[in-house]
Amino acid sequence: MSGLAMFGGPRAVPAELASEEHVGWPVVTDAERAAVVDVLDSGRFTSNQQAGEVQALEREWAEYVGAPHCAAVVNGTAAIELALAAAGIEAGAEVLMPALSFIAGAVAAVHRLAVPVFVDVDPVTFTMDPEATRAAVTPRTQAILAVHLHGLPCEMDALRALAAERGLVLIEDAAQAHGATYRGRRTGALGDVATFSLNVVKNLPTCGEGGLVTTGDADLHRRLLRYRQFGEDLQGRRRRDYLSHVLAGNAKISAVQAAFTRCQLARLEEYRRARERNVESLLGRLRELPGFVPPSCPPDRTHAWHIIRFRLDPAALDHPDLAPGALRAVAERALRAEGVPVMRYQTLPLPEQPAFRSRDGFAGGYPWRLPGACSAPYRPEDYPRTLAVIEDSLTLQRWHLNPAAGSVLRRCADAFEKVWEHRDELAAAARAMDDRQAIS
Structure with missing residues (x-):
């Protein structure tokens, strides 16, 4: 397998493949x-x-x-x-x-x-x-x-x-x-x-x-x-x-x-069915990559797949000592270099948003100043599972909405597999990032 694009190798998803025809949204006819x-x-x-x-x-x-x-x-x-x-x-x-x-x-x-x-x-x-x-x-x-x-x-x-x-x-x-x-x-x-x-x-x-x-x-x-x-x-x-x-x-x-x-x-139904096929094909390949944890759907419901969020598990990647956030940051850089536009979605839990920490901007602190209303401060640490998800996950957005995105998503799966094959290099980069942050 070729080297990672972020280290000079070829991209897994050619830029010309990600055309408006394949990944543009909405589809206007x-x-x-x-x-x-x-x-x-x-x-x-x-x-x-x-x-x-x-x-x-x-x-x-x-x-x-x-x-x-x-x-x-x-x-x-x-x-x-x-x-x-x-x-x-x-x-x-x-x-x-x-x-x-x-x-x-x-x-x-x-x-x-x-x-x-x-x-x-x-x-x-x-x-x-x-x-x-x-x-x-x-x-x-x-x-x-x-x-x-x-x-x-x-x-x-x-x-x-x-x-x-x-x-x-x-x-x-x-x-x-x-x-x-x-x-x-x-x-x-x-x-x-x-x-x-x-x-x-x-x-x-x-x-x-x-x-x-x-x-x-x-x-x-x-x-x-x-x-x-x-x-x-x-x-x-x-x-x-x-x-x-x-x-x-x-x-x-x-x-x-x-x-x-x-x-x-x-x-809507035509596009939903095509999206379900395309996304399931992508997720099926991700399930074969220990450490890349794709989203799942319980059998009693169906998923609209507006956003695809996957988590990174350092232990399953054979690097249990890695900080999840450092691994996620390096994986994001690697996948984006390969042409997959992954990103974080919501970098803070809602109770940590500056607007809710300061309670500024709406009539001087209302509704919390109303008589009898709960005025206790929000504490992000009270939501450990939310914090963990934000720290170790990335999302794919919009590209998969287009019903013609199947060929592009197959290349995205190639990119995930390529990055997974080079997971030891990712781990080394994540450790270096951790070391730099510790020094600073």
Whole structure:
């Protein structure tokens, strides 16, 4: 086998192979172009029109996930915030969520003056651990925000039982899990209310930003629609009356975005099946490389494979003395040199984010300053499994979303095998890195 590219050898993944045709995302076709032009020609641009693209997207997405109701909104973060509002989460209440996640869910809670309470994750699924969630419940807890991280559904039966036992609202954050299933049911129909992102990098994208909220509760859906547009009630009305029934802002999605997403939705299952084949082929080869620990999917659910996270195990690489972080850093450098765009995803647990350590930037320290609200500082060390996952893992993002990515992923597998064959060189580089850090 040739030498590592970072030491002068040839790349395993030629740059010209990683073309827009093979790894570009989203895949934009003539269908999207025609749909957008049709909206421009129609003059029906917003969700105010009662029979437009927005309403069609809502109907189609509700039918796809198996939920009675859907509301399309401006982005995934707004979807979570509106779900919290429509569910009646009170100021100063606590919302449980995983310590390993994107910050959007925590920010949405803060914007509703709710206190984010973080829980540790399962080290294999990377989703919130039900037992850690149970241990975090207090008399002030009102909701669980179950994040289907990377596209794998949480252990929803256990979370559902806990929510029912303690009278909590169960909210799915399915921003990365379009089309994934848990015990035969799709994400979006597993909790009291569910939120999705339509950001351009998501498995179901729009041409920019967008979000969807699904629920089986008709009253909650009605409240969502009010919170989407200044507290107004537009259902069944031919014209606006400009009466605001609740204090709310503007979170509407445009008809252009909805039309684009409807085209993507028509191909979602086709792309999902192709992605599953391509990713499984890659992971099958990684499973043959001790020390490179690929993600897995429990047999009772399916994975949307929005992000592929793998961990590095120094002991399984026959170098148990190596610091996991040093090994991960050197492996990242080696794989990127081979042409595989691996990277870290979330370099800090949420409770260690500067915004949550300082509690700056939202009305001078609220919601933590509210009477009776939990004001204890967040301690990253309380989430050891999250810290370990962040320290020793890398992710592959976006390249595998394109259904034509199979040939590129085969070259990526070649790169992993090449790096694995040179693991002793990686170990030496990792030790040198450790030594330099110790001296400094």
